[in-house]
Amino acid sequence: MRGMKISRLCGIPPRGAGLAAGAADTAARWLPGRANKPAPRGRTGGSAPVRALGLAVWLAGALLPAGQVRAGDAAPTRVPDTLQQRIAACTACHGVHGEGSSGNGFFPRLAGKPAGYLARQLGYFHDGLRKYAPMEYIVRQLSPAYMREIAGYFAAQQVPYTRSQVPDLPAATWRRGEQLVTSGDPSRGIPACQSCHGSQLTGVEPDIPGLAGLPYDYISSQLGSWRTGTRAAAAPDCMAKVAGRLNPSDITAVAAWLASRQPPADMHAQPAGSVKPPLACGVLGASGDGT
Numbered sequence: 001m002r003g004m005k006i007s008r009l010c011g012i013p014p015r016g017a018g019l020a021a022g023a024a025d026t027a028a029r030w031l032p033g034r035a036n037k038p039a040p041r042g043r044t045g046g047s048a049p050v051r052a053l054g055l056a057v058w059l060a061g062a063l064l065p066a067g068q069v070r071a072g073d074a075a076p077t078r079v080p081d082t083l084q085q086r087i088a089a090c091t092a093c094h095g096v097h098g099e100g101s102s103g104n105g106f107f108p109r110l111a112g113k114p115a116g117y118l119a120r121q122l123g124y125f126h127d128g129l130r131k132y133a134p135m136e137y138i139v140r141q142l143s144p145a146y147m148r149e150i151a152g153y154f155a156a157q158q159v160p161y162t163r164s165q166v167p168d169l170p171a172a173t174w175r176r177g178e179q180l181v182t183s184g185d186p187s188r189g190i191p192a193c194q195s196c197h198g199s200q201l202t203g204v205e206p207d208i209p210g211l212a213g214l215p216y217d218y219i220s221s222q223l224g225s226w227r228t229g230t231r232a233a234a235a236p237d238c239m240a241k242v243a244g245r246l247n248p249s250d251i252t253a254v255a256a257w258l259a260s261r262q263p264p265a266d267m268h269a270q271p272a273g274s275v276k277p278p279l280a281c282g283v284l285g286a287s288g289d290g291t
Contacts, residue, residue: 087150089138098154105164105217111157114269116206118151119144120283124233131230161263164215166256173249177257180250190245191278193254196238201258203269207283210269216259223251234282241279 079085090110094100098110110118124130126139126147139147179185181201184192193211197203203210211219225231226243233239246254277284 083149083153087153090150090154093134094154095159097157097159099157099159099162100215102162105215106221108214108218109161110154111159112267112269113155113209114203114206115148115151115155117203117209118154119148120207120233122147122151129232129234131225161213161267163262164217164259166216166260167252169252169256173253174257174260176250177253177255180246180254181257188245190242190250193258196275196277196279196281198270198275200264200266200270201261202264202267204275205269205272208269208275210267211258212261212267213263214258216255219255219258220251223255227251236280236282238277238279238281238283 090098093104093107094110095107098112100109100111101107121130122139122142123144125132125135126142128136130136142150180190181193184190184195194201197208197211201210201212222231223243223246226237226240227246229240243251
């Protein structure tokens with residue numbers, strides 16, 4: 001896929017041959033065995049089910065250049081230059097309003113997350129700090145301004161939350177999850193999740209995401225990614241430090257307890273400066289609290 005250029009998020013690659021081959025190549029990169037493997041229920045590691053052939057077919061159709069005629073079309077098709085069309089590649093996995101995928105916990109909710117956080121994550125995929133081939137491909141040619149526009153759209157969306165399934169775990173695991181989220185484990189240098197992500201776990205403006213309402217699969221896979229180095233953030237990377245101090249059973253406990261909680265009625269992120277993180281975090285600037 002070298003040389004492909006995306007002029008819209010929905011994807012308009014270079015004109016000419018090789019589109020289907022490029023789509024198939026992208027699909028192949030979703031196959032199990034890649035570095036960023038999500039966790040199955042109850043443990044870390046493993047991989048999410050992938051339908052590579054279906055993805056190749058979808059990409060081959062969705063990424064056709066504007067005006068290019070498909071076989072059997074009566075007339076050329078013009079791609080509308082609208083925000084909804086540009087975010088089509090996002091909504092295909094994350095939902096029309098960024099509500100997340102109800103059938104796949106590995107595609108998280110984007111709606112209502114701080115715009116600064118969303119824009120930063122798109123930038124990380126663009127720069128290679130986060131590793132996930134489809135996302136890296138989608139944002140490869142996007143400008144910072146374009147990514148901020150996308151982030152602003154999803155940050156403004158307000159849609160209901162749906163609870164995700166959680167594994168059946170021993171009572172001791174649930175207690176351990178609650179301890180780590182609300183109190184941490186000082187003996188191992190693990191701060192409470194609430195100390196950074198807010199008392200209601202709804203996040204803090206402009207760069208700290210909420211954890212409330214996230215699926216078990218997504219939380220466990222992302223903590224695993226930080227441990228293995230397939231997800232990273234600006235140095236000093238506080239989440240990499242925290243995840244490195246968690247063992248696999250801790251990750252299972254934290255992910256399950258968070259996913260089992262009913263989201264609060266007010267899911268807005270807390271104001272900037274309302275928390276003082278216990279660790280230095282590069283994403284939060286010199287003051288450590290995002291201000």
